[in-house]
Amino acid sequence: xxxxxxxxxxxxxxxxxxxxxxxxxxxxxxxxxxxxxxxxxxxxxxxxxxxxxxxxxxxxxxxxxxxxxxxxxxxxxxxxxxxxxxxxxxxxxxxxxxxxxxxxxxxxxxxxxxxxxxxxxxxxxxxxxxxxxxxxxxxxxxxxxxxxxxxxxxxxxxxxxxxxxxxxxxxxxxxxxxxxxxxxxxxxxxxxxxxxxxxxxxxxxxxxxxxxxxxxxxxxxxxxxxxxxxxxxxxxxxxxxxxxxxxxxxxxxxxxxxxxxxxxxxxxxxxxxxxxxxxxxxxxxxxxxxxxxxxxxxxxxxxxxxxxxxxxxxxxxxxxxxxxxxxxxxxxxxxxxxxxxxxxxxxxxxxxxxxxxxxxxxxxxxxxxxxxxxxxxxxxxxxxxxxxxxxxxxxxxxxxxxxxxxxxxxxxxxxxxxxxxxxxxxxxxxxxxxxxxxxxxxxxxxxxxxxxxxxxxxxxxxxxxxxxxxxxxxxxxxxxxxxxxxxxxxxxxxxxxxxxxxxxxxxxxxxxxxxxxxxxxxxxxxxxxxxxxxxxxxxxxxxxxxxxxxxxxxxxxxxxxxxxxxxxxxxxxxxxxxxxxxxxxxxxxxxxxxxxxxxxxxxxxxxxxxxxxxxxxxxxxxxxxxxxxxxxxxxxxxxxxxxxxxxxxxxxxxxxxxxxxxxxxxxxxxxxxxxxxxxxxxxxxxxxxxxxxxxxxxxxxxxxxxxxxxxxxxxxxxxxxxxxxxxxxxxxxxxxxxxxxxxxxxxxxxxxx
Amino acid sequence: xxxxxxxxxxxxxxxxxxxxxxxxxxxxxxxxxxxxxxxxxxxxxxxxxxxxxxxxxxxxxxxxxxxxxxxxxxxxxxxxxxxxxxxxxxxxxxxxxxxxxxxxxxxxxxxxxxxxxxxxxxxxxxxxxxxxxxxxxxxxxxxxxxxxxxxxxxxxxxxxxxxxxxxxxxxxxxxxxxxxxxxxxxxxxxxxxxxxxxxxxxxxxxxxxxxxxxxxxxxxxxxxxxx
Numbered sequence: 001x002x003x004x005x006x007x008x009x010x011x012x013x014x015x016x017x018x019x020x021x022x023x024x025x026x027x028x029x030x031x032x033x034x035x036x037x038x039x040x041x042x043x044x045x046x047x048x049x050x051x052x053x054x055x056x057x058x059x060x061x062x063x064x065x066x067x068x069x070x071x072x073x074x075x076x077x078x079x080x081x082x083x084x085x086x087x088x089x090x091x092x093x094x095x096x097x098x099x100x101x102x103x104x105x106x107x108x109x110x111x112x113x114x115x116x117x118x119x120x121x122x123x124x125x126x127x128x129x130x131x132x133x134x135x136x137x138x139x140x141x142x143x144x145x146x147x148x149x150x151x152x153x154x155x156x157x158x159x160x161x162x163x164x165x166x167x168x169x170x171x172x173x174x175x176x177x178x179x180x181x182x183x184x185x186x187x188x189x190x191x192x193x194x195x196x197x198x199x200x201x202x203x204x205x206x207x208x209x210x211x212x213x214x215x216x217x218x219x220x221x222x223x224x225x226x227x228x229x230x231x232x233x234x235x236x237x238x239x240x241x242x243x244x245x246x247x248x249x250x251x252x253x254x255x256x257x258x259x260x261x262x263x264x265x266x267x268x269x270x271x272x273x274x275x276x277x278x279x280x281x282x283x284x285x286x287x288x289x290x291x292x293x294x295x296x297x298x299x300x301x302x303x304x305x306x307x308x309x310x311x312x313x314x315x316x317x318x319x320x321x322x323x324x325x326x327x328x329x330x331x332x333x334x335x336x337x338x339x340x341x342x343x344x345x346x347x348x349x350x351x352x353x354x355x356x357x358x359x360x361x362x363x364x365x366x367x368x369x370x371x372x373x374x375x376x377x378x379x380x381x382x383x384x385x386x387x388x389x390x391x392x393x394x395x396x397x398x399x400x401x402x403x404x405x406x407x408x409x410x411x412x413x414x415x416x417x418x419x420x421x422x423x424x425x426x427x428x429x430x431x432x433x434x435x436x437x438x439x440x441x442x443x444x445x446x447x448x449x450x451x452x453x454x455x456x457x458x459x460x461x462x463x464x465x466x467x468x469x470x471x472x473x474x475x476x477x478x479x480x481x482x483x484x485x486x487x488x489x490x491x492x493x494x495x496x497x498x499x500x501x502x503x504x505x506x507x508x509x510x511x512x513x514x515x516x517x518x519x520x521x522x523x524x525x526x527x528x529x530x531x532x533x534x535x536x537x538x539x540x541x542x543x544x545x546x547x548x549x550x551x552x553x554x555x556x557x558x559x560x561x562x563x564x565x566x567x568x569x570x571x572x573x574x575x576x577x578x579x580x581x582x583x584x585x586x587x588x589x590x591x592x593x594x595x596x597x598x599x600x601x602x603x604x605x606x607x608x609x610x611x612x613x614x615x616x617x618x619x620x621x622x623x624x625x626x627x628x629x630x631x632x633x634x635x636x637x638x639x640x641x642x643x644x645x646x647x648x649x650x651x652x653x654x655x656x657x658x659x660x661x662x663x664x665x666x667x668x669x670x671x672x673x674x675x676x677x678x679x680x681x682x683x684x685x686x687x688x689x690x691x692x693x694x695x696x697x698x699x700x701x702x703x704x705x706x707x708x709x710x711x712x713x714x715x716x717x718x719x720x721x722x723x724x725x726x727x728x729x730x731x732x733x734x735x736x737x738x739x740x741x742x743x744x745x746x747x748x749x750x751x752x753x
Numbered sequence: 754x755x756x757x758x759x760x761x762x763x764x765x766x767x768x769x770x771x772x773x774x775x776x777x778x779x780x781x782x783x784x785x786x787x788x789x790x791x792x793x794x795x796x797x798x799x800x801x802x803x804x805x806x807x808x809x810x811x812x813x814x815x816x817x818x819x820x821x822x823x824x825x826x827x828x829x830x831x832x833x834x835x836x837x838x839x840x841x842x843x844x845x846x847x848x849x850x851x852x853x854x855x856x857x858x859x860x861x862x863x864x865x866x867x868x869x870x871x872x873x874x875x876x877x878x879x880x881x882x883x884x885x886x887x888x889x890x891x892x893x894x895x896x897x898x899x900x901x902x903x904x905x906x907x908x909x910x911x912x913x914x915x916x917x918x919x920x921x922x923x924x925x926x927x928x929x930x931x932x933x934x935x936x937x938x939x940x941x942x943x944x945x946x947x948x949x950x951x952x953x954x955x956x957x958x959x960x961x962x963x964x965x966x967x968x969x970x971x972x973x974x975x976x977x978x979x980x
Binding site (some may be wrong): 235365366368370371373375378510646647649650651652654655656657658752753 | 809811838839842844845846849851856857859860861862866867868871873874875879898899900913914944
């Protein structure tokens with residue numbers, strides 16, 4: 001018999017271990033592949049959606065009349081690169097967008113990713129304009145003439161002007177934030193899967209220690225043994241990884257289907273990218289992880305996790321990680337801190353649990369309680385890796401739940417504040433907004449004076465009084481400062497900031513600007529608004545999640561006459577009848593036949609939908625990670641108990657009724673799992689803080705409120721209870737199986753201390 | 754009858770192995786009185802351990818009648834279900850002492866704590882645990898764990914665990930099987946001495962003919978097994 005057969009024959013005697021290792025490789029491959037695909041799919045989809053809905057230039061008629069096919073012909077004859085964009089509502093399918101592929105050619109920019117409509121028109125959702133025109137009805141369809149970026153820089157032809165064209169609110173940065181968190185989640189999942197793989201491998205190796213030692217005594221040297229183990233694991237990986245990758249892709253496609261639907265809901269079109277075809281990356285990654293997890297420290301695998309560590313070293317590492325996380329100036333430093341804290345926490349948790357239960361065991365006089373506590377210590381030592389993986393998974397679930405819930409709440413609240421008014425009406429270029437404002441002010445019976453304001457957006461520069469360089473910022477001017485804004489959540493504020501703002505006694509800044517310029521309430525800013533130089537104190541800092549730019553909020557009364565407004569609108573809360581009257585009057589005042597009136601509630605609903613779905617996905621993936629960690633733990637427990645069961649049965653041999661013995665084992669398993677939960681909670685809270693208070697500010701300039709949701713801890717405790725009871729059930733099953741007495745009390749036969 | 758520690762009549766036991774029924778014990782009858790000892794001999798697989806497991810209630814008898822310490826446990830008049838389990842538990846707690854070849858001790862408890870735990874489960878005073886270790890010559894090892902002492906010392910501790918419960922009957926399955934000859938003799942001496950001193954019964958499964966010869970009765974199970 002060759003050494004290879006002698007070594008591999010172990011699994012013939014212990015098929016459960018082989019099945020456990022194979023199942024772990026398969027599930028780990030599936031989980032990580034799922035996360036990887038989901039992340040790349042989400043990234044592709046969001047990029048496509050951003051490109052599709054990104055603000056572009058459109059050509060509109062000076063006289064305010066809608067553009068027609070004749071306008072398209074006119075503009076093309078003048079050599080302008082314009083593309084017709086005909087939106088046609090299709091019942092049950094959202095909207096079709098008809099475009100002219102020939103005209104789209106002049107939109108191609110060398111070196112840039114083509115726009116989503118460039119390339120083959122497959123009807124998802126872009127179709128040839130003739131097809132869209134065939135389904136169009138006069139009232140419901142809308143023709144837009146998009147202008148290429150190059151032509152948009154030149155003056156428009158006579159009778160036309162350019163204006164922005166966008167089909168959805170800009171949520172790109174929130175999407176980026178989600179993707180960054182998903183990336184971080186993927187790395188943690190990979191860490192958890194490698195821990196699980198190594199734990200299964202080490203258990204098998206520990207139980208093959210005698211065979212390995214025997215082969216070594218027979219002259220098979222260590223490098224040969226390592227090679228044999230490498231071959232064995234590669235063979236196993238080859239058999240298990242591909243089905244795992246396939247399963248992961250299937251899983252991600254099922255989950256991501258909802259994501260795609262949400263994007264479609266938001267953007268009214270099919271934009272979901274679907275799965276990429278990169279099988280090789282997850283496959284190679286898993287092979288590398290398996291080889292690393294199974295071969296790292298093979299020669300010294302006999303030592304358990306707890307015997308070779310220096311607790312003081314890891315305590316220092318933990319302190320260092322926590323310190324770096326407080327101070328980290330960049331994301332790289334922050335990720336390093338996360339790695340240090342997880343490494344140290346993973347190492348220290350089993351040591352801490354074992355230390356505490358041993359201390360308790362020493363200090364109890366009851367031999368039965370002492371036995372239970374000592375059994376917990378043995379389980380912690382033997383199952384250290386899957387328990388640490390479970391600890392990480394619990395922490396991850398807690399952190400992701402807190403992040404997602406905070407995100408949902410904050411985003412919902414923020415959208416609610418920003419879209420407080422029922423409607424907003426775009427002010428056409430060149431229209432006299434003063435006349436409209438005067439008219440509205442004179443009609444309190446139509447629209448309450450507290451329920452409308454004008455919004456003027458433009459650019460300015462700000463400089464701190466301490467003399468830093470001026471920085472360009474966006475201007476968000478309000479007039480009057482209506483009640484529609486006064487419920488905004490403010491991060492820092494003076495006593496009555498909105499009243500002071502209305503009186504023109506200061507300005508407000510968004511969080512991004514405050515963080516970058518290190519501004520606090522009361523700091524004085526020098527703002528250049530066109531030709532006007534204004535010095536004013538900061539009255540408040542408001543959160544602003546949708547975009548990266550710094551912004552100042554000023555009363556419209558402070559804007560100079562020559563202020564170049566990029567965008568003007570009116571936000572109005574009124575009933576449907578009232579808004580119709582307002583719309584008609586403003587159209588008359590501005591001599592335009594068609595006004596852009598948007599229903600803010602609809603925008604809000606659409607914007608919320610996509611994030612609800614992405615949050616659901618994130619939760620689903622973390623829950624799957626937890627399930628995998630729990631399943632791995634149960635597998636390991638089963639394998640371990642198959643050798644330990646004899647000693648549990650001693651209780652029955654000594655006359656303890658089966659039910660009582662099972663209760664004792666249930667106490668052992670619950671103590672074990674709740675100890676892990678206790679270690680996971682602080683890690684999860686810390687990870688939550690890292691995600692909402694550190695990663696987001698460093699990556700995007702804004703933070704989310706820190707909340708830990710203790711109510712969810714109860715849910716986690718219930719999950720832990722289920723895992724603990726499952727372990728207890730396995731123990732009961734082992735108790736019932738006929739067990740033959742081991743030939744010796746050797747540790748390899750379950751008799752370890 | 755009350756003096757009969759063991760009364761087995763027409764006991765048969767079968768196991769299923771694949772699609773075959775393997776008979777391990779066939780129409781066996783065994784009787785043992787107070788203070789008597791019985792050696793079960795026979796080759797491996799002849800059913801020695803199975804019979805011991807049946808006698809301590811860890812395996813159910815297939816058919817036949819069984820009474821232990823005067824209590825019917827299989828056959829006519831025997832309780833069933835939970836009542837049967839309760840009766841076996843009560844017997845094992847304080848009337849039956851079981852010794853295996855090794856692995857008689859909880860590995861996570863010291864020798865002393867093992868004996869204390871056993872005494873507690875039997876409802877006995879556990880303060881005598883140290884005395885029993887002293888009596889068996891391992892008093893100084895009380896705080897050691899099973900893996901920190903020799904096989905012989907472990908078996909002595911196992912004997913201490915049995916006698917701390919003051920059993921009426923000891924069931925020993927190859928109690929010296931993993932020991933060297935000299936240690937085996939010492940442990941066997943102690944077992945027989947204690948059994949004689951306390952007047953309890955002893956059923957001993959062994960391959961060792963010399964050890965078997967020290968028992969009052971011998972039962973060769975060599976002819977028992979077969980499909």
